[in-house]
Amino acid sequence: MELPEIIMRPFLFSAIVGQAKLKTAYLANVINPGIGGLLVTGPKGTGKSTVVRSITSILPEYEAVDGCGFHCDPARPDRFCTLCRERPSIESVTRQMRIVSLPLSCTEDRLIGSIDIEALLKTREKKVQVGILGEANRNVLYVDEVNLLPDHLVDDILDAAASPWHTIEREGISITHPAEFILVGTMNPEEGELRPQILDRFPLCIKVRSVHDPRQRVEIVKRNLLYERNPEAFIEAFESEDAALTQIITGARAILPTVAMSEAFLYAIAEACAELKVDGQRPDIIIAKTAQTIAALDRRDRVTESDVLLSAELALCHRTRDGGLLEPPTEEEITASFTRSLGRRAASKPETGSRTTRLRDADDIDKGADGFLETPSETQEKTSTTLPEGGEKKT
Numbered sequence: 001m002e003l004p005e006i007i008m009r010p011f012l013f014s015a016i017v018g019q020a021k022l023k024t025a026y027l028a029n030v031i032n033p034g035i036g037g038l039l040v041t042g043p044k045g046t047g048k049s050t051v052v053r054s055i056t057s058i059l060p061e062y063e064a065v066d067g068c069g070f071h072c073d074p075a076r077p078d079r080f081c082t083l084c085r086e087r088p089s090i091e092s093v094t095r096q097m098r099i100v101s102l103p104l105s106c107t108e109d110r111l112i113g114s115i116d117i118e119a120l121l122k123t124r125e126k127k128v129q130v131g132i133l134g135e136a137n138r139n140v141l142y143v144d145e146v147n148l149l150p151d152h153l154v155d156d157i158l159d160a161a162a163s164p165w166h167t168i169e170r171e172g173i174s175i176t177h178p179a180e181f182i183l184v185g186t187m188n189p190e191e192g193e194l195r196p197q198i199l200d201r202f203p204l205c206i207k208v209r210s211v212h213d214p215r216q217r218v219e220i221v222k223r224n225l226l227y228e229r230n231p232e233a234f235i236e237a238f239e240s241e242d243a244a245l246t247q248i249i250t251g252a253r254a255i256l257p258t259v260a261m262s263e264a265f266l267y268a269i270a271e272a273c274a275e276l277k278v279d280g281q282r283p284d285i286i287i288a289k290t291a292q293t294i295a296a297l298d299r300r301d302r303v304t305e306s307d308v309l310l311s312a313e314l315a316l317c318h319r320t321r322d323g324g325l326l327e328p329p330t331e332e333e334i335t336a337s338f339t340r341s342l343g344r345r346a347a348s349k350p351e352t353g354s355r356t357t358r359l360r361d362a363d364d365i366d367k368g369a370d371g372f373l374e375t376p377s378e379t380q381e382k383t384s385t386t387l388p389e390g391g392e393k394k395t
Helices: 020-031 048-058 108-112 117-123 151-162 196-201 214-229 231-258 263-275 282-297 305-316 331-348
Strands: 037-041 061-065 092-096 099-101 140-144 165-170 173-178 182-187 204-207
Touching (some): 020 182, 020 204, 020 231, 037 048, 048 099, 048 140, 048 182, 048 231, 108 151, 204 305, 231 282, 263 282, 263 305, 305 331
Parallel strands (some): 037 182, 037 204, 140 182
Antiparallel strands (some): 165 173
């Protein structure tokens, strides 16, 4: 017997208490999949998996080729899979972005996909058994306990993420498909570390800490009890906020191509990364992309210093340095280096007409600071939400 849909729905994103930087980094990836992914690391019981799965409720829709298991974009023929290139005509269908989970027990065939040789021999028709990498195209690929994943599966994922194409080959038959996904991993560092090569493939990283504020801890308990005892009331209490977040994501995607970033900021990023001896140039690119996306999330068309500082922290806190001889920089080292670099650039060529915002505190996202996760109407009256055991929403 099928369970009612309402019981199967995950915890809602807008109901998450605190974890502002994690929410920011996750939303930035949804708005701009070109960032590429996120690693969430922290002790057990901090809600890492809950936050990752909760994004399902606000993921946007996209157009895909009807009947294609790889969700090819009908507007991008250059990104078609082998099978779509052979189609006589293309029809589109609307699909919702989703989370594709990779279990630790996954086999390599299930991950990469395979070709149905029996159907090929009988009907001469190419039939593909879509793997998880194919299902994840234009979606979120989630790996829980990524530090425990077998090395051969990790290598397959890294190869696809670096391309971003993937080829399924069997018995002389080859099918190539796009594999552009947002790679999200969670892990508890107490259970083992990740290889530096894997760490470098996660563009952003968040180190989640336990919540120590008693008020926030009480609110977390209340919301979880309501979710378990009365899921209908839970969804009713937060679905309007989730709907507002979906609108914010859509609006930010529209703004993103117009967001301006000064060359002075690019030089500041390069100087700070060089000073910190960060390996490679990938971090510089990720910082720039993330800063522009955070500005779009804030409904601004220009990157500010605080966008750069926050992006640097998200992009560098897990990076090896000096060829692996140095540990990743601390938050204090990142802030100090970028503050010096930004200050030098501002002094040599001051910005005109730029706006500034402060770096957000851990719970600012729940307070609606800087208009960052408020509803699209900036004039809407602010309300505070308390969820008692009965599930009524008090404003």
